[in-house]
Amino acid sequence: MSSAQKKPVTAPAAHINRITQCFERLRAQGRKALIPFITAGDPNPELTVPLMHAMVQAGADVIELGVPFSDPMADGPVIQRASERALKFHVSLRQVLGMVRDFRAQDTRTPVVLMGYLNPVEVMGYEHFARAAQEAGVDGVLTVDMPPEEAAPLVAALRAHGIAPIFLLAPTSTAERIAKAGALAQGYLYYVSLKGVTGAATLDVADVGRKLKDIRALTPLPLGVGFGIKDAQAAARIAQLADAVIAGSALVQKIEQLADAPDKIIPEICTLLSQIRHAMDGVTATTVQ
């Protein structure tokens, strides 16, 4: 846990590069980024901001905050149920932006990336959303159902407000599509390590390694790997290959198990994250020059 003692050092104006700064800092330290994903408002809206702070204490470098959506087509049942729990409290995009603003009151250094679906952003309007997100202190936006082909207007709005557009890459992405995503993205690229939805079963590390090599030949952006990373051991193996390890369903599953005992959520999530952090640092310290 001590590895992540963070003091607020950056002025708000520097928020443009919070993600880039984070990856540069880690690179200098020979470490990899740990990016936990939680759904905002799960299991209740009051827990989200304290949980974000606690995850930073437990070693998170970037936080991906899921924006609840009624029809999360690309997610598995675990994250869909998280959305449903949050939607019971009517946690939607506006409320999520409020949570980021609250988080920023105490933490001006940890990047926050919103991850969700396009429709809530469409309804708010791209320009309005980008401005509101910047004001709240959002650093990146990953819209899972918006591929590069459809992204130009939103990317323009996000960039104009200093927010990094982040894109997914998949095992099925061709070189042409990797280049396209790489040209539009800022911050990092999110490699979906297996075919399927979030929380799916198996992860072939050798496969991931080969694909990351192909991707690196086409883009200089840092590469995060998510989907299928269930424990510290898997995270450690991925940390040897990627710039960032993204842990989502494993955390959300833990939250679900403890939904009726919310007092236990923060300590248990922190324990899990700390294990992942230590496993990652253990291997990267020896493999990164």
Added chain:
Amino acid sequence: MSALASSVLPDANGHFGPYGGRFVAETLMQPLEELRLAYERYKHDPEFIAEFEHDLKHYVGRPSPLYFAARWNRQLGGAKIYLKREDLNHTGAHKVNNTIGQALLAKRMGKTRIIAETGAGQHGVATATVAARLGLTCVVYMGSEDIKRQALNVYRMKLLGASVVPVESGSKTLKDALNEAMRDWVTNVDNTFYIIGTVAGPHPYPMLVRDFQCVIGREARAQILEQEGRLPDALIACVGGGSNAIGLFHPFLDDASVKLYGVEAAGEGLNTGHHAATLCKGRPGVLHGNRTYLIEDDDGQIIETHSISAGLDYPGVGPEHAWLKDSGRANYVAVTDDEALKAFHDLTRIEGIMPALESSHALAYAAKLAPAMQQDQIIIVNLSGRGDKDIHTVAAREGIKV
């Protein structure tokens, strides 16, 4: 004749004006592109077209008749009403036109497993049917609420050898079944072909489903020219996702004198909040892979819809309909559950034809429109499906236990 040639729209990226497109997670982009390329190749392939047309004729029973509803016409007065009898197709609805086409594509693409989503069960049955005939594994996703409402079709699918997977997430209806089918596809994309049942979803689905369904309008156009020696004045079809409507409308799009009416489900009334009238009451957004009109709240969350007809109970609509609405080429109206039920009974008693509750919406609007038109004018209504599947719904509504 190249039977499947499509018009200028959609553009290369699947856009109908601002609508349509391809809004899916990255993993599906390549499979969708492969599907598009396969379709672009086979839609001009004489062998593919010949096989499609052969199956439509000998397996589906096409061409379906264009029937003049003379007795109903006399009772209503006004314009002559012709019914395009898609209810007489094998499996009892227009859905099979599309599943035949997509299954032929699946076979040529070397896929061994078919998946589909279904609401009322008609598309699920049509998919299970073609899968049985081609010896392909078939998995149908269906909301658990719909499974309760449509027990007969669930059993039909099982008899045909399909696995019916209940979907317990969200509102447990069609939209959730679609989410689940997409998840299956993303996971099993190597051997699996996803047969979407309507003109919605990511490109190329709205285009290819339309092209397969256009046989309805092409036949109707030739039949009315033969029977009346002229084009109709109006076409009427119900719109849930909109596949039977686009199939009828599309071959008439360039005939400016032919008015097009898409009829949505007003449920308990357009101002009650309990309806499925996406084009009448919704607004543009992005869901299920395309930009189109949606029924949603102020936060962009999709709202549960209501219709007595499970096949119209969907919070989105095909993107080409969104475009036809905005461009003014087609008119979109809505009729209530009660109006549709009246049309169901009227057609059954007056013409001896029991229409599906979906199609009853189109008939109900015809009953409003015809009396306001001249006697020498002509309406074609798409009778998209037969009503046997709805008998339990109608009986329950009237307090009768079957």
